[in-house]
Amino acid sequence: MSKRKIDEASTSEEEEDSDVQLDDELQLRLHVPRNANLDISSLNTGHNEVVIEGQKSDLISHMFGKEDYTYLPLKKDHLSRPLWISPENGHIILEGFSPIAEQAQDFLVAISEPVSRPAHIHEYKLTPYSLYAAVSVGLETEDIIEVLNRLSKVPVPESITQFIRQCTLSYGKVKLVLKHNRYYVESSHPETLQMLLKDQIISSGRIVRDDNDQVITAPEGSSALLVNNKPTGKDLSIPGIQQQQQQQGGLEEDNEKKPLSLEEQAKKQQEEKLFGAVVQIDKEDEEDDLDEGEQVHSFEIAAEQVEKLKNPCISFRVSLPQMIDRILTLRSSKNIKKRCNDIDYPMLEEYDFRNDTVNANLEIDLKPTTVIRPYQEKSLSKMFGNGRARSGIIVLPCGAGKTLVGITAACTIKKSCLVLCTSSVSVMQWKQQFLQWSSIKENQIAVFTSDCKEKFSGSSGIVISTYSMVANKRKRSYDAQKMMEFLESREWGFLLLDEVHVVPANMFRTVVTTIAAHAKLGLTATLVREDEKIDDLNFLIGPKLYEANWMDLANKGHIANVQCAEIWCPMTPEFYKEYLQENSRKRTLLYVMNPKKFQACQYLIQYHETRGDKIIVFSDNVYALVEYAKKLGKPYIYGGTGQQERMRILQNFQYNPAVNTIFLSKVGDTSIDLPEATCLIQISSHYGSRRQEAQRLGRILRAKRRNDEGFNAFFYSLVSRDTQEMYYSTKRQQFLIDQGYAFKVITNLEGMDSDPNLVFRTHQEQMDLLKGVLLANEADLKDEEFGTVDDVGRITDRKVAAKGRPAKRSVTTSKTLAGGDNMAYLEYSRNSGGQFSSRGRGQAGSSKEHHAFFKKFLGRK
Numbered sequence: 001m002s003k004r005k006i007d008e009a010s011t012s013e014e015e016e017d018s019d020v021q022l023d024d025e026l027q028l029r030l031h032v033p034r035n036a037n038l039d040i041s042s043l044n045t046g047h048n049e050v051v052i053e054g055q056k057s058d059l060i061s062h063m064f065g066k067e068d069y070t071y072l073p074l075k076k077d078h079l080s081r082p083l084w085i086s087p088e089n090g091h092i093i094l095e096g097f098s099p100i101a102e103q104a105q106d107f108l109v110a111i112s113e114p115v116s117r118p119a120h121i122h123e124y125k126l127t128p129y130s131l132y133a134a135v136s137v138g139l140e141t142e143d144i145i146e147v148l149n150r151l152s153k154v155p156v157p158e159s160i161t162q163f164i165r166q167c168t169l170s171y172g173k174v175k176l177v178l179k180h181n182r183y184y185v186e187s188s189h190p191e192t193l194q195m196l197l198k199d200q201i202i203s204s205g206r207i208v209r210d211d212n213d214q215v216i217t218a219p220e221g222s223s224a225l226l227v228n229n230k231p232t233g234k235d236l237s238i239p240g241i242q243q244q245q246q247q248q249g250g251l252e253e254d255n256e257k258k259p260l261s262l263e264e265q266a267k268k269q270q271e272e273k274l275f276g277a278v279v280q281i282d283k284e285d286e287e288d289d290l291d292e293g294e295q296v297h298s299f300e301i302a303a304e305q306v307e308k309l310k311n312p313c314i315s316f317r318v319s320l321p322q323m324i325d326r327i328l329t330l331r332s333s334k335n336i337k338k339r340c341n342d343i344d345y346p347m348l349e350e351y352d353f354r355n356d357t358v359n360a361n362l363e364i365d366l367k368p369t370t371v372i373r374p375y376q377e378k379s380l381s382k383m384f385g386n387g388r389a390r391s392g393i394i395v396l397p398c399g400a401g402k403t404l405v406g407i408t409a410a411c412t413i414k415k416s417c418l419v420l421c422t423s424s425v426s427v428m429q430w431k432q433q434f435l436q437w438s439s440i441k442e443n444q445i446a447v448f449t450s451d452c453k454e455k456f457s458g459s460s461g462i463v464i465s466t467y468s469m470v471a472n473k474r475k476r477s478y479d480a481q482k483m484m485e486f487l488e489s490r491e492w493g494f495l496l497l498d499e500v501h502v503v504p505a506n507m508f509r510t511v512v513t514t515i516a517a518h519a520k521l522g523l524t525a526t527l528v529r530e531d532e533k534i535d536d537l538n539f540l541i542g543p544k545l546y547e548a549n550w551m552d553l554a555n556k557g558h559i560a561n562v563q564c565a566e567i568w569c570p571m572t573p574e575f576y577k578e579y580l581q582e583n584s585r586k587r588t589l590l591y592v593m594n595p596k597k598f599q600a601c602q603y604l605i606q607y608h609e610t611r612g613d614k615i616i617v618f619s620d621n622v623y624a625l626v627e628y629a630k631k632l633g634k635p636y637i638y639g640g641t642g643q644q645e646r647m648r649i650l651q652n653f654q655y656n657p658a659v660n661t662i663f664l665s666k667v668g669d670t671s672i673d674l675p676e677a678t679c680l681i682q683i684s685s686h687y688g689s690r691r692q693e694a695q696r697l698g699r700i701l702r703a704k705r706r707n708d709e710g711f712n713a714f715f716y717s718l719v720s721r722d723t724q725e726m727y728y729s730t731k732r733q734q735f736l737i738d739q740g741y742a743f744k745v746i747t748n749l750e751g752m753d754s755d756p757n758l759v760f761r762t763h764q765e766q767m768d769l770l771k772g773v774l775l776a777n778e779a780d781l782k783d784e785e786f787g788t789v790d791d792v793g794r795i796t797d798r799k800v801a802a803k804g805r806p807a808k809r810s811v812t813t814s815k816t817l818a819g820g821d822n823m824a825y826l827e828y829s830r831n832s833g834g835q836f837s838s839r840g841r842g843q844a845g846s847s848k849e850h851h852a853f854f855k856k857f858l859g860r861k
């Protein structure tokens with residue numbers, strides 16, 4: 001009988017009897033003298049210790065320390081409930097193997113942040129932002145607590161319910177809505193609006209109209225409210241999608257929605273039944289709710305010119321009186337927004353695009369042949385859940401089709417749309433994808449890059465540009481200036497922001513404050529940054545609306561299954577000796593140029609080429625890139641490779657069966673439209689950047705063969721043993737590990753040593769290589785400086801260096817790596833001290849990461 005069970009026995013609701021008999025096993029485990037007089041009342045009151053009269057007999061609790069949560073009794077039917085919530089820090093542990101895990105996961109993704117989702121046990125955490133996001137997609141405080149309680153094995157701790165209440169009390173209660181071209185502050189809680197109207201700044205921005213719709217000055221402190229009896233609706237459909245379903249008879253044609261076999265149907269029903277039994281969601285009740293609708297109260301604020309964030313003076317066609325009007329308008333709506341933030345009632349922004357009659361409609365729809373996938377639909381339903389467009393961020397894995405999600409959103413809103421991407425290559429890809437998936441006419445879609453400055457014809461259209469073009473503060477060319485005036489002088493129905501995690505916050509701020517857009521959607525695969533800038537995104541764009549699970553999409557064949565491995569290459573004694581003596585830059589080159597790594601790279605290329613794979617080798621260091629590629633006789637592309645040469649190499653890689661491997665520098669990360677590959681090898685990478693690692697993995701996730709029986713894509717990182725590179729490698733992998741990828745550590749590529757074709761086999765060759773490395777000049781030692789700033793990597797490194805916590809690995813062996821025979825490998829395991837945990841988790845227990853509430857709570861404890 002475990003200690004938890006003891007507590008359960010002693011604290012279950014039915015059995016509040018303190019006269020509990022301890023059986024022999026229990027006596028033994030507690031080391032309690034049989035005749036000892038036990039006071040177990042402490043178990044019921046949340047104390048962790050079993051107190052024995054006159055002495056503290058606590059031979060187990062010390063093992064759990066602060067983590068002894070036995071004061072939370074297990075529910076009787078805990079086996080069918082899949083989660084547990086830590087009262088200390090709001091982390092939620094979910095049994096990934098539970099029959100209702102999928103449904104529970106949907107709920108958890110809506111209310112919390114996924115921390116780690118490997119195969120069997122998932123970890124989430126409740127944060128103020130995640131709860132803000134939950135409220136913004138329409139979840140109510142009590143519903144969140146109720147469903148958590150039903151899913152939880154133990155009663156939801158009081159600290160957590162308090163936290164949820166505190167975070168959701170004011171969030172999401174107030175919306176800023178553009179309706180019929182007027183701005184309204186809207187809420188279904190009249191008392192909240194009354195409270196806001198008592199605020200002088202807010203009430204001074206209010207507009208009150210008479211019966212003839214003429215503005216009369218708002219009386220100071222007035223609390224008269226407009227009552228809008230029309231339900232804001234809980235129209236759960238996405239307009240664009242509904243249309244498409246009608247056109248095509250639903251989404252069933254998608255390969256995931258193949259008719260289910262009888263067995264599968266029965267299983268699904270069983271799961272739904274079980275979920276229903278646990279969560280007790282009564283569908284009929286839900287429908288009742290929908291029909292009933294809710295009463296929405298609102299008051300109008302000054303915004304007749306429908307002008308929010310942009311600088312009213314920039315526009316060149318505005319007359320002086322208009323400009324003054326705009327300035328006043330802007331000031332009041334900005335003031336009100338800011339004021340609401342200041343008093344902890346942040347306004348959610350929603351765009352009632354169907355009632356916007358000022359901005360011209362854009363003729364755009366999805367093509368009848370376009371079928372969006374279920375997870376794409378799900379993510380969009382979070383954006384358009386109530387028939388308006390909510391601003392926020394959608395997180396989908398690389399290669400999962402974020403572009404189509406953005407395009408579908410644009411087709412739903414049907415207003416002018418500005419798309420911002422990270423590079424001019426992406427700009428061209430977006431344009432091509434708009435033309436491929438939607439009915440947009442070519443003359444309605446324009447691009448704005450350094451090479452091309454187009455405007456669309458007519459009153460509405462799409463412009464695709466880069467962040468740097470729009471946020472550029474330096475002097476612009478005449479054409480660029482005119483184009484900026486065009487962008488800034490008009491109102492955009494929709495601002496689509498690609499790769500939002502990459503953009504520095506100040507650039508972002510410039511963009512969102514100079515472009516007037518009603519709805520903003522950020523897209524990303526990796527919402528990871530180790531600076532505070534992720535938090536900025538919440539308020540600059542909106543909350544995270546949806547985050548998909550990588551493993552789920554891989555299991556359903558939407559992205560490829562990937563085998564990840566880290567190959568440990570021993571340094572030769574000569575290289576290692578130099579490594580220990582040299583400065584840090586040269587050290588980097590030494591561990592990248594290690595002859596054993598060279599050989600491993602060659603061996604893997606040979607191995608995968610014979611399997612019919614297409615291989616990309618990544619090296620951030622250009623010196624190494626060129627040396628490797630030349631020595632192994634493979635084509636390579638780096639920043640200095642001309643456009644024609646790039647195209648020639650990429651075309652060959654794609655279509656020529658004789659060219660199966662290419663070497664790429666950092667340019668491959670963002671600035672090249674890469675053809676499909678099935679195997680990726682990294683020989684040098686950007687320090688500890690988790691984002692770069694995930695992005696590179698993304699290159700092979702879209703492999704077309706992904707649905708072939710037993711198909712795997714391969715992702716290798718080659719690291720030189722006992723060097724700093726191992727440390728960075730571990731750090732880089734953390735994001736992917738948290739998505740459920742298992743990195744195998746291969747210490748020995750069997751058969752490699754006996755391969756007579758390997759390069760640098762002789763001592764002399766190795767010494768010549770070393771000589772070359774030692775003679776390399778300063779420029780050769782640097783990674784290629786290219787493309788967007790990778791602040792994730794840089795900041796990671798700083799923090800990592802400061803912390804200096806080494807990763808631990810434990811050894812196991814196995815014969816094959818998913819078809820790769822003759823390889824011996826090790827596997828990572830998390831050690832008990834949590835040393836191999838992510839930064840987030842690693843610090844989870846420290847007060848540093850605690851929300852103010854938890855700090856308070858912990859302090860009290």
Ligand SMILES: Nc1ncnc2c1ncn2[C@@H]1O[C@H](COP(=O)(O)OP(=O)(O)OP(=O)(O)O)[C@@H](O)[C@H]1O
Pocket residue numbers: 371372373376396397398399400401402403404525698699702
């Ligand atoms: N619903 C769909 N039906 C068919 N193909 C799709 C669908 N959604 C996406 N794809 C295809 O999947 C591939 C990946 O899409 P896309 O480039 O938009 O992914 P992404 O999420 O933007 O990836 P990355 O983050 O790497 O840029 C593309 O070839 C795209 O055409």
